[in-house]
Amino acid sequence: MKQMTMASAVPMETPICLVENRNEELMVNQQALQILTSITKPVVVVAIVGLYRTGKSYLMNRLAGKNRGFSLGSTVQSHTKGIWMWCVPHPRYLDHDLVLLDTEGLGDIEKGDSKNDSWIFALAILLSSTFVYNSMSTISHQALEQMQYVTELTELIKVKSSPNNVGEEDSAEFVGFFPDFVWAVRDFTLELELDGHPITPDEYLENALKLSKGKNPKVAMANLPRECIRKFFAKRKCFTFDRPTNNKSLLAHLEDVHESHLEPAFKDQADNFCSYIFSNAKPKTLFGGIMVDGNRLGKLLETYVKTISSGDIPCLENAVLALAQTENSAAVQKAIKHYVEQMVLKVDFPTETLQDLLNLHTDCEKEAISIFMKHSFKDDTFKFQKEMMQILDSKKDDFICQNEKESTKCCETKLKYLSQTLMEAISQGIFSVPGGYQLYRKEREKVMSNYHQISRKGVKADEVLQNFLQSLAMTEESILQADQALTEQEKALEAEQVKREAAEKEKKLLEQQQMEMQQMMEAQQRSYEENIQQLKQKMEEDRTQILREQEMILDHKLKEQQKMIEEGFHEKAEELKRQTENLQRKIETAKRERSSWWPSVLDNVGTALMVFSPGLGKVLGLGIKALGHCVQ
Template identity: 80%
Template structure:
């Protein structure tokens, strides 16, 4: 974690100046340094409704976000405070306080809508703060939620009918909390006590009638019910009746506040700490500060250009960047670990390949951990190619170091022999036996040298071949040997050379087999880890889809109970469309998977006979996605 945490005070994240939204680069750097998953809580509401006080409580401080004590809105843009999560040490709590909505001093209310939309896009829990009651006026002030489908696109291309499917927003939107401040009503309905949650749900009931005013009043209710399946409500008493204290809450000791308000504030904080989930993208992709910062930049850039943020495009752009970085991170890890683990030259090729298998497995795991939405597996294929290239580079380096080391040792051992040959020491009767004795001594010394590596036999054989003509000359000039003995010696030398050539060929074939088996292991490791990740992703996607379907079923049932049969039928139609999309997505996934199996096979199959082994792998693993 970067030294920027814990932050002592909030910082402006999105500046709102002259009706222009810009990202504060200093704040972005702090956010981008957070590598842990983030729980993002954003609060919005009309100005002067006490939003900042609740956020300061979540940060564990009285001071921090500007409370203000006048009729002016103090918070401009979006302010951020990143603190260590009190209940989840492996997460960071990112608090976002937004400027007050409906500030009469602002000439253009369009930025209110964008601030509201950004709070939705960035948060995992969205808090709407209002005063007194959830009545018709309070719901009218939630007009911003009705504009979301005009301000945010889920898909880059519309549905067949040219309209955005609002049901898809559910998969992207945060949990919803309505905080009602200075609440003075009694929580009762039809003479029985009710909870704040029941109070909210009752307020979200649709009114009957075709009057345009009724339909307009129903619109924010419908949107909240559609977009936010998980809803929670908190009611707060007035902190104190002393106006002088209200004006300076950040300086007030808790003992000066009403006990009921303190308990309600504690309950609110406890709920957020325990229930606010980590920010995630569709498909269960966890978001850390780095990813959140990149998404924010993408959204603000799009808004500034006058376009509408598209969730699909933003996520795909993030995936491109993240997946490229994941490939780099994985390949760097492979090289670092190979350099640490491999002591060149290795005694055998298999020793090197065994270490390669370990490092490759770790690299694939790292890639799959940090990558997401690599649906065509293009980035994993790129990693396969890089690791194959890096492996071959290590093999070549291993062979070069072995060759150089062996050549150096032979040069050292043969200095005396070469000097004797040049001086004609063996050009005497009996010189051939003397030469053979020296030759065998050199071979013995050479064999006793440890860690010569994979080229030991080849270097020795090439060296002996280089002496063949000299050896033949010494043999022919040795007058102590008969012609028959010379002929027998020549045959013996040929047999030895043939045996060594055979041994070298067998070694080459064995190494070829080991390389092919290593490639087969590489193929199977990629598929094995991919299968595991795809299954994890599938479970998360199914859970999300089940949540959306259950939410739609409940909403359909509720609409039927409230007498809105046409709306219930529309909800049913949306569920059928969603189920169809799920099936189509599964088919697409299968085609991508088989394409990946083919492409990864093509990357690895470039050695004679490799196809035989990998072909079996494709055949046995080709039904992976079925």
Template identity: 75%
Template sequence: MALFMEAPICLVENIDGELKLNPKALQILTSITKPVVVVAIAGLYRTGKSYLMNRLAGSNSGFSLGSTVQSETKGIWMWCVPHRSKQDHILVLLDTEGLGDVEKGDPKNDSWIFALAVLLSSTFVYNSMNTINHQALEQMQYVTELTKLIKIKSSPNAAGEEESEEFVGFFPDFVWTVRDFTLELKIDGCPITSDQYLENALKLSKGKNPRVEVANLPRECIRKFFPKRKCFTFDRPTNDKSLLACLEDVPDRELEPSFRTQTDSFCSYIFSSAKPKTLSGGIMINGRRLGKLLETYVRTISSGDVPCLENAVLSLAQTENPDAVQKAAKHYVEQMALKVDFPTETLQDLLSIHTECEKEALSIFMKHSFKDENQKFQKELMQILETKKDGFICQNEEVSTEYCQAQLEYLSQSLREAISKGTFSVSGGYNLFRKEKEDIINNYHQMPRKGLKADAVLQKFLQSLAVTEDSILQTDQALTEQEKALQVEQSKREAAEKEKKLLQQQQVEMQQKMETQERSYKENINQLERKMVEERHKILQEQKMILDSKLKEQEKLMEEGFQKKAEEMNKTIEGLQAKIEDAENNKFSWLPKTLDTIGNVMIHTLPGAGKFVGIQLKALASSLSE
């Protein structure tokens, strides 16, 4: 599926008041494996939202602009294009249907469209006309409904005001674009920036009557949910009314220079500042994951329930983590097949390559997995890699065995023919036999790349000749009985030495397997530790960001004279400070449980050496818990 679309496509259809996913658009989205920067735009219908999105796509046309009082965009339309400045990222543009369309039967859909735009985007653009005044803020009632339309946690106790405080950790950056802006950017005669204009418009009004409280509500919600805010004001594109009706066909040179500059400034900000879409803990979102989340959200909305971010992330993990296991296992098998040149001279040669490939496979799993509760999927990967490793060891032994047997068959062909002809059944025949046998052994030892089964196959070959050799020895009349007895003893010593050598080799190989499994365990723990430390660091940074935004909001409320509202924030701030302090003081509290979990899986799934390591692991976990 092509990632770069020539034109937008409807992603979420709004048909007769019901939201449905377009399978074709969803297939395009889920085919994107690169990280996505998601920019969604919402606003009242007929305010020029689509024009800005087309400009972000590098085009004048694409999203339908419309030229009548009817809303053109129904549902949510999507356009995926290469990101202009972030290499290996895709810019996903989402244009939502105009809010407040009087022709709609069910205004509830406006709220769901608005909520979906917030949930999906990493930068959310709200587009309005003329000015940010009381009326414009009243039309932003959709932001006040978000706490009723979105849940952070599945727990019924985690609702209401405390949960709404956590929205800031999940919500996108906020950009307010004001079109056909005709006012001077001044306050009390002093020039201000568009950002200052927005912040001034979001100041709370004083008073306790219901009208003031209603007017303040959208302001409070925007300040609470979107701590990172930006504003752009745009002059009228052209004073020629006939050109406004077909703006997508108007060459840039015919637009007002100030409008072109403002549009370029807006686009430049989005390209440089809009972040890739992530979930809490720094979970990277690509098109595939975004599509899965969207499916969960729309399915939940259609069922009459409220989307829960915690459930959506856990559901996503259940589909993504098995894929992470398969990606890692596939990489391991491919790399082993590429790097192992069968047969290897020693087991250690193969195990060294295994260790390298396993480390790479684990890194891939850690990169693509998340929310792996109790390391369920990591354990699954450990079991798969152990099985695959054993398969490669068996293959290595089989290739070595088959090769060595074939070589000995070739080298001993003349010896076997001589035995059949009775060449050695003569006086002095035993010494002739011994010489032929030694020549075969010498030639065999000189042959390269026999692999780790060289000695075992040779020993079996010599054992196959033992009866014949003894028969030739006993019938050789050139030897005395004493010489024959000495020769028998020598043959027994040689056989015993070879058996001892094979046993020592097996012991060495067993030790090598044990050491490899211990390295495997350490690598699993090290990579898991790095991942969890990194995730906890990101969550800690998110909590600090939320705390910082609350402290700034509290300070702003005090400056504006809302002492009581500022004091009401103390409980939330103290709760956040306690969470941060606890996280910093208990960075490795997860380790004993994790060690115990992985110890269990090694005891129950790995052979003897692995069981020993597993027992050690559980003992370490127990000591750390005390």
């Protein structure tokens, strides 16, 4: 088998126990959890279960590209306790990691409580995207009886928290989130034939899963695991394996056996198994296409084990909602962090105009919203999006405030330097002579001219200049009145001119402030429109994905219904028909509502904006609510 040479983002030379099984109690190993939660790539999770001492660990080592790793053992005693984990780079997809989970053997006679086996089995189902069941010799009646654990899943897993969704109703939804199923039959010695015709391993599995006819309890019990496998696992695959070697002494230490000493047929079968897993095992996702990385998988595991330890039943809906709370909070922080980092990088204080700063804000905010949308899910009440909007708005105000401070500081420094000669002349009384007023005006105009020629003074340029001129008003009036070269009429005209200039500057400053207020409102409008646009895109994608998944489930149930009819199980076919009709109604309703769902969402967001920003937000909120009605 091809060895993997890539360096893992989370280097693991050997497996580590992920879920410890101490005294029949399950506990998460914090060291292993830390490794798992540090994985930021989507994970393909392959879990293997089966009776103890059936060679599960050897297959997992092959998937890891190693001979050694998961403990094989060479005695009748089970070696693997709990669930062991090995995270390795995916050999075919660089943007994914492969998480291998090897579980302790089922049916270990040394264990006193079979319930412990059931929870190990259930956890493997809940965590994996591909679930491998490993058995020996054949898929016989006995082998199917040993799959009793699959029949107990309805008592060990809940889909929804609602008490109305229990038992048969709840388990009907298992197929929507259960992993792909692979049955690995080891030491297989039979001919793959049926009625004298060759068949594939997949056909062998499907034939073994056919239900037996009869209504007595014994037949019903024998059919139950078959029915559960067919009902819960939409995608099924089977691999048969010859003995690795016929040398009994080598079998006891298979990890030390060189490839050349293995049976050629077994090598081909093992390579085909690995190739299938690498090519077809999907990344772990939650319902709705929510991609799971190592961090999310670790948090789900903690929730499941904590629930089991408390004596309760793991609920998929509750686990996903709990995960969404922590993930959405982290998504807000990631978005804000990116925004601040980009603004610090891009903004060169002071900006020439407020609009220059707001343009940069718009670009950085758009990226931040995109990051939030990428990492958040199930924010159905928009709680976290509103939180992000509030923080972004506050951060924007901080940058605006900093920009104003930098502009004020810059302008005051420049004016102080440029007016140094003027201020010294005033203090020395140079202008307190006949003709001094005109001389003062000339010096003042020179200061203003030089000030206007300086670039990048920022948004406070006019305001700082206006404050500076106002600070000279009394001095200027005093110089004017003391100038003996001017008549009283000329002084009155000059005073009137000074008032007009001051009024014009005030008007100009007010116009600038009004323009900036308009720019702020437009920026706020763009901000909310960007949130709306990206929210709509995300929700449309989510709805499309959910519809796609529901249609896949519907297709599976329709096929299973047809098989039940062909096999003569009409009552079971009727039950499946009822389920498919309910699902069809849901799908059709969702499709009909597709054109009308968005305006109602806009109404909710618009209302939220009014709460978020009572003044400006109210105007914008009403505007977006109106927009919602326009797009109907």
